[in-house]
Amino acid sequence: MAILGFNLQKGELHFCMMDGTRADPRYVAHDRHRFDVDQPKPEMANFFKQTFNELIEAQRPQGLAYRLSMDGKKADQIAYLTFPFGILSLVAHERGLTADQTTIHTFTKKALAHPGDKFTACDARIADSPAAWPNAAKLAALAAWMSL
Amino acid sequence: MSAVAPLTFQPGEIVLNKYEIIRPLGSGQFGDVFHVVNRNLSRESALKLIRVANPVEHRAVVEAQAQSLCGHDHVVKVLTADVFDGAVLIEMEYLEGGSLADRLHQEFVPVIEIIGYLKQVLFALEHAHNRGIVHRDVKPGNIMLTGGIAKLSDFGTVIHPASGVRVTDLFYRPHASPEAFNNREFSAASDVFAAGMTLLRAVNNMTGWDAVLSNAAWPALVKEGKLANLMGYADHMPAKLKRIIKKAINPVVADRYPTATSLRQEARAASTCSTLDPLERQRMGLHL
The missing domain is CATH 1.10.510.10 (Transferase(Phosphotransferase) domain 1)
Incomplete structure (x- = not known):
């Protein structure tokens, strides 16, 4: 089962395609799309709608997942960290896909079956993972992994 | 009924008993485009008249493309396609801002x-x-x-x-x-x-x-x-x-x-x- 996971940070949408099972996850691909945090919200919403659709068309996942950040302190931060996942949920609905939400608290040692931290778990437990990949991409992978 | 589609439509003309021509929007290498009212659905549309050698085949391809591409927010929607007097009429969504x-x-x-x-x-x-x-x-x-x-x-x-x-x-x-x-x-x-x-x-x-x-x-x-x-x-x-x-x-x-x-x-x-x-x-x- 293939799941497309997403993670947001300021100005960057990270995604990671994962396959396999929860016990035996496998990396497929990852990348990022940059976006302007200063653009008008309607334009940003359209950017995310188009980008999510484009990625889903390209990757053809059976489901979607995202890591919801709890880091936003200001209104603008909350907007670009959370609004896009409302768009993702609507896109999922239109396409008949699930969109599972996770937070940083989801990625426990027990959930990952790994004694170390979540980022080392990605390297140790995910088959075919890259030799070096950013933590932001790993968070997208973790979101997808939890939905396998 | 003529064997070949007319060169153009005139404002006020009714086509296929469905489209009322409002005004021409433009003319290109492949055909003319008109602002029309679809009287059956009471909607404004853009109607493109294309004169081609094989209108039935052309219409089939247009419909297949519409199926494949339309629904995208940034593609002009194709609404219908008809064969008319040796030409193809393609009804599309009308965008008032022009090109x-x-x-x-x-x-x-x-x-x-x-x-x-x-x-x-x-x-x-x-x-x-x-x-x-x-x-x-x-x-x-x-x-x-x-x-x-x-x-x-x-x-x-x-x-x-x-x-x-x-x-x-x-x-x-x-x-x-x-x-x-x-x-x-x-x-x-x-x-x-x-x-x-x-x-x-x-x-x-x-x-x-x-x-x-x-x-x-x-x-x-x-x-x-x-x-x-x-x-x-x-x-x-x-x-x-x-x-x-x-x-x-x-x-x-x-x-x-x-x-x-x-x-x-x-x-x-x-x-x-x-x-x-x-x-x-x-x-x-x-x-x-």
Whole structure:
């Protein structure tokens, strides 16, 4: 089962395609799309709608997942960290896909079956993972992994 | 009933007992477009009349394309297709803003708005390319506007390179990449080339495009991918945008943006305030 996971940070949408099972996850691909945090919200919403659709068309996942950040302190931060996942949920609905939400608290040692931290778990437990990949991409992978 | 469709429709005329002609919108190599009212559905539409050798086959392809491409936010919706007196009538959604070409004829369009339109159209191109379809007619006249929204129109010249399926061998030659013009090699990269030419024309606010095409040298320049040399780059164009356009219209395929997405991402970066100096922001039409 293939799941497309997403993670947001300021100005960057990270995604990671994962396959396999929860016990035996496998990396497929990852990348990022940059976006302007200063653009008008309607334009940003359209950017995310188009980008999510484009990625889903390209990757053809059976489901979607995202890591919801709890880091936003200001209104603008909350907007670009959370609004896009409302768009993702609507896109999922239109396409008949699930969109599972996770937070940083989801990625426990027990959930990952790994004694170390979540980022080392990605390297140790995910088959075919890259030799070096950013933590932001790993968070997208973790979101997808939890939905396998 | 005549064996051949009339050359044009007149305002007030009723066609197929369904469409009331309001006014002509434009005329091109492949047909005429009219603003109409669909009386059955009480909606305003754009109606394109295309005279082709095999209208039944053409209609089938149009309907297949509509099925594949429509529903995308930045593709002009095809509503219906009919065969009429040896021609095809295609009903499309009507966008009251006209085309980008129309707007360029009427006023100076700020660079930031042009980039905004192009980014939306590049989403549409990526959508088509993901379905194996190459547009082959990307130009300001086929970018339709409504408010701040741009939609790509007129898939009449599309080709499916993998199978060779197309309804015409014609394509928009002035925007053709060298490999398309010389070898009929159409790909996502050849559409990117045309998008780059479109961006250059629009940022230059080229109302004098006819003057370029009246220069006898233009086909030879297109053959080498050097028509931009005849067009030049407007003084108000930021340096970063100029570099992006040059890469989009690079005659060498390997040195060009390979996908609509890659061009769109670079165009986004070019329009971000933080990457521009105050003069460039002013040139782009951004507030200081």
